Amino acid sequence: MATLIQPASDTAASTGPERHGLSDARLLELYRTMLRIRRFEERVKELFLEARLYGSVHLYIGEEAVATGACAALEEGDVISSTHRGHGHCIAKGLELAPMMAELMGKVSGYNHGKGGSMHIASLDHGMLGANGIVAAGIPISTGAAMGFWVRGSQEVALCFFGDGGANHGAFHEGINLAAVLKLPVVFVCENNQYAQYHALQQDLPIENVADRGAAYGIPGVVVDGSDVLAVYGAVKTAVDRARSGAGPSLIEAKTYRFEGHFLGDPEPYRTKEEVAQARASRDPIVRFSAALQQMGISGVERLQEIDDAVRADVETAVEFGESSPEPGPEILLTDIYSGADADGRESSGEKTEAEQVVPRDRVTEVASREVRAQGPQAG
Amino acid sequence: MPEATYSQALNMALREEMRRDERVFCLGEDIKDSTYGVTRGLYDEFGAKRVVGTPISEAAIAGAALGAAAVGMRPVAEFMYMTFMMCAMDQLVNQAAKMKYMFGGKAVLPIVYRTMAGAGRANAAQHTQSLEAWFSHAPGIKVVMPSTAYDAKGLLKTAIRDENPVVFIENKVLYATAKEDVPEDDYTVPFGKAAIRRQGRDVTIIGLQRMGEVALAAADQLAGEGIEAEVIDPRTLVPLDIDTIATSVQKTHRAVLVHEAHERAGFGAELVTQIVTHAFDYLDAPPVRLANPNVPTPFSRTLEELSIPSAAQVAEAVRTLLK
Numbered sequence: 001m002a003t004l005i006q007p008a009s010d011t012a013a014s015t016g017p018e019r020h021g022l023s024d025a026r027l028l029e030l031y032r033t034m035l036r037i038r039r040f041e042e043r044v045k046e047l048f049l050e051a052r053l054y055g056s057v058h059l060y061i062g063e064e065a066v067a068t069g070a071c072a073a074l075e076e077g078d079v080i081s082s083t084h085r086g087h088g089h090c091i092a093k094g095l096e097l098a099p100m101m102a103e104l105m106g107k108v109s110g111y112n113h114g115k116g117g118s119m120h121i122a123s124l125d126h127g128m129l130g131a132n133g134i135v136a137a138g139i140p141i142s143t144g145a146a147m148g149f150w151v152r153g154s155q156e157v158a159l160c161f162f163g164d165g166g167a168n169h170g171a172f173h174e175g176i177n178l179a180a181v182l183k184l185p186v187v188f189v190c191e192n193n194q195y196a197q198y199h200a201l202q203q204d205l206p207i208e209n210v211a212d213r214g215a216a217y218g219i220p221g222v223v224v225d226g227s228d229v230l231a232v233y234g235a236v237k238t239a240v241d242r243a244r245s246g247a248g249p250s251l252i253e254a255k256t257y258r259f260e261g262h263f264l265g266d267p268e269p270y271r272t273k274e275e276v277a278q279a280r281a282s283r284d285p286i287v288r289f290s291a292a293l294q295q296m297g298i299s300g301v302e303r304l305q306e307i308d309d310a311v312r313a314d315v316e317t318a319v320e321f322g323e324s325s326p327e328p329g330p331e332i333l334l335t336d337i338y339s340g341a342d343a344d345g346r347e348s349s350g351e352k353t354e355a356e357q358v359v360p361r362d363r364v365t366e367v368a369s370r371e372v373r374a375q376g377p378q379a380g
Numbered sequence: 381m382p383e384a385t386y387s388q389a390l391n392m393a394l395r396e397e398m399r400r401d402e403r404v405f406c407l408g409e410d411i412k413d414s415t416y417g418v419t420r421g422l423y424d425e426f427g428a429k430r431v432v433g434t435p436i437s438e439a440a441i442a443g444a445a446l447g448a449a450a451v452g453m454r455p456v457a458e459f460m461y462m463t464f465m466m467c468a469m470d471q472l473v474n475q476a477a478k479m480k481y482m483f484g485g486k487a488v489l490p491i492v493y494r495t496m497a498g499a500g501r502a503n504a505a506q507h508t509q510s511l512e513a514w515f516s517h518a519p520g521i522k523v524v525m526p527s528t529a530y531d532a533k534g535l536l537k538t539a540i541r542d543e544n545p546v547v548f549i550e551n552k553v554l555y556a557t558a559k560e561d562v563p564e565d566d567y568t569v570p571f572g573k574a575a576i577r578r579q580g581r582d583v584t585i586i587g588l589q590r591m592g593e594v595a596l597a598a599a600d601q602l603a604g605e606g607i608e609a610e611v612i613d614p615r616t617l618v619p620l621d622i623d624t625i626a627t628s629v630q631k632t633h634r635a636v637l638v639h640e641a642h643e644r645a646g647f648g649a650e651l652v653t654q655i656v657t658h659a660f661d662y663l664d665a666p667p668v669r670l671a672n673p674n675v676p677t678p679f680s681r682t683l684e685e686l687s688i689p690s691a692a693q694v695a696e697a698v699r700t701l702l703k
């Protein structure tokens with residue numbers, strides 16, 4: 001059965017929460033990261049509603065402590081895989097807000113040059129192996145990254161974020177079992193926000209915890225309060241250390257809650273407004289950590305407010321950067337398909353002549369001059 | 381006769397068939413709430429054993445439909461995006477497509493695999509795939525691509541009554557934009573019968589699904605220039621109504637094929653071969669294909685639009701053919 005890690009604030013009420021040896025500066029950094037995720041996404045939501053941003057957008061608001069606590073337990077060179085709900089993972093892994101916002105706007109200055117969008121945002125330079133439109137697809141991929149480290153004998157660790165819904169996909173079993181038999185350096189973090197799209201997890205899961213499945217692979221299965229950034233950090237740090245030491249993977253289940261709809265535009269018929277309001281009031285990870293920081297005497301309200309102001313300013317800069325960046329031009333439509341070869345897979349011999357262009361010039365001008373239509377919300 | 385959208389028409393077909401035949405049942409992810417409305421209300425009418433919500437487990441959905449069919453049921457399985465069928469290819473292609481043949485004919489597998497494809501909604505590469513050619517390549521599977529609300533209902537009923545695995549490809553844009561009067565009675569649209577959407581003498585344009593609209597828009601532009609295009613909607617790819625297509629090309633002597641799928645090894649390649657085989661002596665020029673230019677569909681709307689054939693592009697291809 002899964003080990004239950006108690007929320008830090010309950011275990012040591014008198015002395016304040018367990019800080020796992022983190023310095024004041026690092027604790028404040030955790031706070032700042034959670035706020036960066038929150039403020040970034042609040043702005044994304046506004047922009048979406050104003051039709052200044054489009055596509056399938058899945059918000060992470062309410063779950064910030066999971067990405068933040070988990071990524072804080074990683075070292076330089078470690079990698080993560082992400083999901084369709086990936087903004088928080090990106091920010092926690094150190095991606096910058098401006099090229100992220102530009103990517104969400106489909107701009108050429110985005111991390112993926114506008115080719116990926118919210119559901120595919122990635123930055124290999126940051127060890128971020130991509131958001132993913134396919135549920136559970138990151139599980140074998142992170143297993144593979146860990147296999148790479150294992151084969152070459154280096155010390156990095158891979159960390160895989162996936163949803164509770166993803167735990168029922170075939171890729172979950174194949175990916176985790178493989179990692180377990182080879183004792184690969186990977187940590188599987190299930191973000192159990194209690195819903196898979198439009199239905200409650202209980203409808204899909206015949207046991208109490210996703211983490212209980214760890215036993216089936218002979219690896220530790222740990223349940224942690226996903227609204228408590230320090231508890232997440234502690235559990236993931238233990239698992240990361242274990243992975244790095246060669247003892248193999250762990251399965252951590254962070255119990256959390258998604259405050260927003262499944263995607264932007266979701267009418268949410270599957271849960272009540274009261275349920276959401278209740279969660280917002282009782283388990284907001286930022287509110288909780290703000291209280292903890294004050295209780296520990298690390299920061300007063302004013303310092304926290306300053307952090308918030310600075311974060312908001314960063315987000316505004318990102319919005320301006322995104323909005324002032326150019327639309328991608330036709331010249332990049334057919335680039336990036338192969339390495340060292342043109343769009344047809346032939347070894348690159350330089351520029352195509354106009355006659356060889358698959359998309360004729362006049363077509364390009366016609367599309368470029370067309371007004372960009374506003375599009376409705378859509379699920380991923 | 382009420383006006384219905386494409387997705388409402390599909391809903392009518394499911395409801396009517398489920399009322400008509402108790403063996404018909406639906407399974408899939410979140411089909412109770414139904415993102416695009418196709419299965420809306422069915423759970424309330426038919427209950428949890430005829431509208432089976434599943435975990436996110438595509439291989440299990442595809443295989444469960446096959447197993448249920450093998451014991452006499454008529455399942456209609458849903459994959460919200462065609463992309464997710466890629467997670468179930470073993471069950472679909474190694475199992476469902478081949479079971480009847482491998483068993484020496486002793487299996488009757490009335491399964492409908494419903495799914496949604498197409499471009500045009502900034503869903504990025506994974507969620508924007510038109511994979512009709514993949515399934516057309518698997519003997520044992522029929523492939524259906526309705527383009528109007530009327531056809532959507534009639535073809536889905538035919539698919540449900542068919543005794544074979546049918547991949548039934550719906551279109552994400554047409555769900556809401558295609559609407560017309562759809563009869564409330566029990567009618568079907570047969571497989572293997574193309575529709576001539578517009579008569580013309582100068583060129584035959586074959587548009588798959590939403591590209592039929594693009595072909596019609598191009599035909600309108602061309603009509604102003606005195607060029608009369610015939611526009612054909614094959615409706616089903618397997619079986620393919622090559623007679624209607626070949627007869628048209630024999631009349632017009634020219635063919636243009638338009639689809640959203642990638643050009644290379646797309647269904648257009650099959651159409652070109654069939655046209656050349658059946659109408660070689662009548663052709664004044666090689667057939668022309670317009671398709672996605674072999675690129676994963678980009679997220680950016682500007683880039684995505686560049687990757688989908690447009691009416692202007694189709695019209696220009698016709699002008700060039702006629703020169």
Ligand SMILES: Cc1ncc(C[n+]2csc(CCOP(=O)(O)OP(=O)(O)O)c2C)c(N)n1
Nearest residue numbers: 085133134135163164165166195196197380
């Ligand atoms: C293989 C696959 N099947 C279905 C979907 C459609 N889909 C997108 S998100 C989602 C729910 C995922 O739930 P969960 O894993 O719990 O993640 P959450 O959205 O709650 O973060 C579904 C079914 C998909 N993207 N990929």
Ligand SMILES: [Mg+2]
Nearest residue numbers: 163164195196
């Ligand atoms: Mg979930």
